[in-house]
Amino acid sequence: MADAASRLANLAEELLGGPLPVRLRAWDGSEAGPAGAPVLILRDRRALRRMIWKPGELGVVRAWVAGELDVEGDLYEVLDRLSGLLWERDGDSPGLFAAARDPRLRAAARSLLRLAGPVPPPAPPAEEVRGRSGGRHTRRRDRQAISHHYDVGNEFYELVLGPSMVYSCAYWTPGGTLEEAQRDKLDLVARKLDLKEGDRLLDVGCGWGSMALHAAREYGARVVGVTLSREQATYARKRIAEEGLTDRIEIRVQDYRDVTDGPYDAISSIGMAEHVGAVRYREYADVLYGLLAPGGRLLNHQISRRPEPDEAAYAIDPFIDAYVFPDGELAPMGRTLTALEDAGFEVRDVEALREHYALTLRRWVANLEADWDRAVRLVSPGRARVWRLYMAASAVSFERNRIGVNQFLAVKTPVPGTSGLPLRTRAWTEGTD
Incomplete structure (x- = not known):
């Protein structure tokens, strides 16, 4: 040899x-x-x-x-x-x-x-998803998928994400830090939603509570955050208690389909729709539409893929499906817009943040590599390698325009009525670089 x-x-x-x-x-x-x-x-x-x-x-x-x-x-x-x-x-x-x-x-x-060599390969690594049960995007299987990705230890996520504990695309200005960029993203969402004192906000897929905390602390909103991850919910509740905001924020371990206490003035869904799936996406749009008060706004922040001819409406990446986000599916942004409109929303603004996500992922990879030995101790060598490859490959995919990420601002516009948005729809960006 x-x-x-x-x-x-x-x-x-x-x-x-x-x-x-x-x-x-x-x-x-x-x-x-x-x-x-x-x-x-x-x-x-x-x-x-x-x-x-x-x-x-x-x-x-x-x-x-x-x-x-x-x-x-x-x-x-x-x-x-x-x-x-x-x-x-x-x-x-x-x-x-x-x-x-x-x-x-x-x-x-x-x-x-x-x-x-003549022999077959060994069995797949232990980190590969096994034993999925039930049909794709049933409540039970969605809980399993979310647990696989998010319930790997909050300390590991702290290491990768940094103090902001925001696991979605940041909003960068030249020379800014990751924490500043994540704060600016949360504030961009809040301003697009026009949050005000006393508004009811539903944060779908609330993660570790960062958006809920920002909305309550900076805008006086009353927030309900829902997640399927028990580890995320425990972490978020601790942060909320430490900031003295338990009277303004409630965190639930709950499927978004089981939320019944609308109407809400605003809904934020940041990096959650990728988990919904092709068979459920219209249902997702219908549920959120039904939970909003007339005139209420939805901010849907979602990764998309480039459209390809003769391909299914939603695509599942083999690596992501087997090791990262089980059952995660990406759609071209046009299909997201159509689903929202079919549910009754008036889509008023779409902002593409593709380059911002590439920058964010590179910072996460740098955090992981800077504390590699501790990351391996917190999870496993194989899982740490999954994360390094997944985030680096995703950064390259965003840079090469294979995938993108977009914020859709949609309104439950009364009929007849007005959207309530300013005539200059990008007013939330005025005064920023």
């Missing part, structure tokens, strides 16, 4: 029909590929087996999570260079391990299999 890297590089270039974008270092210590390029390290032949047996993204991720695949150099550069093989394939570029199944390339494929 001497010089495995050269053999692998030659086979890869034959299968791909072009040069490798990264340098390879194989399990025998050999290296091949473009000099000066970042290095993709295959620490064990098991990584190759995983990628052949499960072509595409999931096989690569399993090898990464297991520690059999690693990177030397800039992780973002590696992901950017490999994006054409993993994410942005077309008919002429099927990807290395999918190409290995092309009958026209049978000889190269057999050589690749011999290089990987």
Whole structure:
């Protein structure tokens, strides 16, 4: 097995029909590929087996999570260079391990299999989701999905997110800190909702309580926050008590579909709609519409994906589904707007924040890498690697315009009546950079 890297590089270039974008270092210590390029390290032949047996993204991720695949150099550069093989394939570029199944390339494929070894890959890493029960986006299965992602320990989230404890796209100004950018995002939401003293706000998917605290402290709102994560709810209630705001904020472990105590003057849904799912999205819009008072506003902050022809309305990413957000689905922004309008909302403003999320993710990755040993102790080596890859890959996806994030401001406009918005609909940004 001497010089495995050269053999692998030659086979890869034959299968791909072009040069490798990264340098390879194989399990025998050999290296091949473009000099000066970042290095993709295959620490064990098991990584190759995983990628052949499960072509595409999931096989690569399993090898990464297991520690059999690693990177030397800039992780973002590696992901950017490999994006054409993993994410942005077309008919002429099927990807290395999918190409290995092309009958026209049978000889190269057999050589690749011999290089990987004759035995099947090991079982998927323990961090991969298993044992999902019930139909997708039933109440029971949604609770399981939320628990998988959020109930991994509040200390870990503190390490990654920083003091703001906001797990969604920040709103940046040049030279600002993560905490300042997250505060500005919360305030942007509050101003778009036109929160005032005594207004009732429903914060759907309230997380660790940051939006609820900001709305109550800065605007005098009375807030109900709902989440399916018990760990989040416990953490949020502690923060609220420490700030003396228990008379203004209630945190519930509750499905948004079970909220029945409307009407509310405003609803914020920040990074929650991605969990709703294709089969439930119209129901989601209908429920929120029904919970608002006439003239009430909804701020829906949601990740979207680029539309693609001949594709299902909602897309599930194999890596995200198996390791990060089980059952999470992304839709093009046009479908979100249509669902809101079909429910009766008047959509008055849409703001795209794609570049802001890339900046946010890079700060989260920096937080994780700066305290890596503690992160591993708090969760596991595999889960820490999941988070590093997921956040870095997501940053690259936002930067390459594969995905975006948008704030929809929608109004339950009375009929007949007016929306109540100012004539200049971006009044909430006046006086800011």
